[in-house]
Amino acid sequence: MNAGRTLDQGVRVPTYVLTCGGVAMPESLRSLPGAVVGERPGKSEVDPHVSGTTRLIVLGGPGNRDADLAVVLTRLLRLDRLDVELAYVAPHPTPATRLWKLPTGDRAARLAVHGSARALPLVRDDAGQALVGQAAMTGADGVPITGETYVDSTLLFSGNTPKVLIEPTAEGPGVRAGLPRRWRTHWVPGRAIQTGSTGLVLTRDGVPHERVIKRSTFYRHTTDWLLVV
16 A cells, blocks of 8 residues: 555545554555555645545554544545545444444454445534544543533533533434443433533543533534445
């Protein structure tokens, strides 16, 4: 695979591979065009490889693999290229592979080439970042969250809680929030989740936000994304 190749305007490459963080390439993908990019690749690493392709295969890096898929989806969102199919290859299970019932390793690589894409609700936050697996909100400095969370017009909690989890859903309305308990998580589905607090630590797809925040909103975008399943 040519690590330095980009896609020229007007040249269509049906399938293109983005290898994040220099992970090992499965044998079934080595004949495909692609590029090696960093973990959680930035705009300059992703955008040149979008034009002209119909399917992007994302090989998750050795760190927070779901975050690699999330940043690529975020770039497609901002480029208005949600018509591009995304395939995800992770060597081991992650929150996103469990959520979307995806295989891992060599089976994931074969699916990435031969599978069909399915339209799924695209969940984003108020910073315009896509969520592909799970987000978690906890209180700052190890204390419980003090505040409240609404899912649409339904109050999920008010007062104190240790953690709030947020996940996309395969069907409408598109997103859900839950309060994890010892034996199960109580989930409430909706189109938008809003949280206000005295201080929140937000972790998206395994990556903590750079600062403590007081408000967070996740909601279903107006256009779905395409995942190879």
